[in-house]
Amino acid sequence: MDLVKRPRRLRTDERIRSLVREQRLTREQLVYPLFVREGNGAPTPVPSMPGICQYPLEHLTSALSEVVACAVPAVLFFGIPLHKDAMGTRAYAEDGIVQQALRVAKDRFPELYLIGDVCLCEYTDHGHCGLVSDGQVLNDESVELLARAAVAQAESGADMVAPSDMMDGRVGAIRRALDQAGFEQTPIMSYAAKFASAFYGPFRQAANSAPQFGDRLSYQLDPANGDEAMRDTALDVAEGADVILVKPAMAYGDIIYRTKQSYGLPVAAYNVSGEYAMVKAAAAAGWIDERRVVLEALLGMRRAGADILVTYHALDASCWLQEP
Ligand code: PBG
Secondary structure, eight states: OOOSOOGGGGGSSHHHHHHTOOOOOOGGGEEEEEEEESSOSSOEEOTTSTTOEEEEGGGHHHHHHHHHHTTOOEEEEEEEOSSOBTTOGGGTSTTOHHHHHHHHHHHHOTTSEEEEEEOSTTTBTTOOSSOEETTEEOSHHHHHHHHHHHHHHHHTTOSEEEEOSOOTTHHHHHHHHHHHTTOTTOOBEEEEEEBOOGGGHHHHHHTTOOOSSSOSTTTSBOTTOHHHHHHHHHHHHHTTOSEEEEESOTTOHHHHHHHHHHHOSOEEEEEOHHHHHHHHHHHHTTSSOHHHHHHHHHHHHHHHTOSEEEETTHHHHHHHHHOO
């Protein structure tokens, strides 16, 4: 053999491998989703998501202390109300649980970047992300309420709002409502490419938000459609989205890549509950090395083009990344 090109020269040992490494994960890119619930008592563990709990307000401070101790810079709040109704009232009430959590967090942990999830499915008794009439999920009426929820969160201290409902026109409506209320500096991280995914199963247990009838196919994207995702994203960008979120992450690397290439905006990848549950289950069975699998999956999202990584593994990953 007479080879001139020998790719293995750059893989000889860690010194050269490190010099030519293209991607690096850092804790600064991590966002930790956190479930806050109305009511009292101990944190409620989510069975399908080992290590994840729903926190009542009285335990929020200790949960956030852990986030800060792990040096994770940002949290994304999801709320679970005690009472749900047809209008999802607790999503936009001044004393809604996410609004209360934001006030506590802003007051006690000003160094944390606070993101509020804007959606109705956790708050509606039918479990859909918008209002329902005659078995249909209404668009424009829902958008009005979502805009109210976004303003309520901004007023409570949200640094950023993240609409995850997938109604048409909500980014523009939220932008106008925020601006009118004096929050023109509050960015919107839009779930622009959110697919109707089976990977959300454990989240719906965590947030008690499974639809009581039907499914979410009339508003979330068909997992078969990449071009449609790009068209939907173009609308959100035109309406003023500051950050584009792709969800789920692991089976959607092409969407992350295309979004980054097409728009050049910051892209967030949401490493969702089902992806987390699979890794945790396989790790608990001793079938995979949890640390290596998690860091490899997150690195893959970075390689695809994600700037921000929203993940339930954030605390573990941050600690692992700081170990020598
Ligand atoms: C709904 C919402 C969902 C998730 C985030 N926001 C679930 C759904 O659309 O049913 C899923 C997150 C996850 O699976 O981790 N507003």
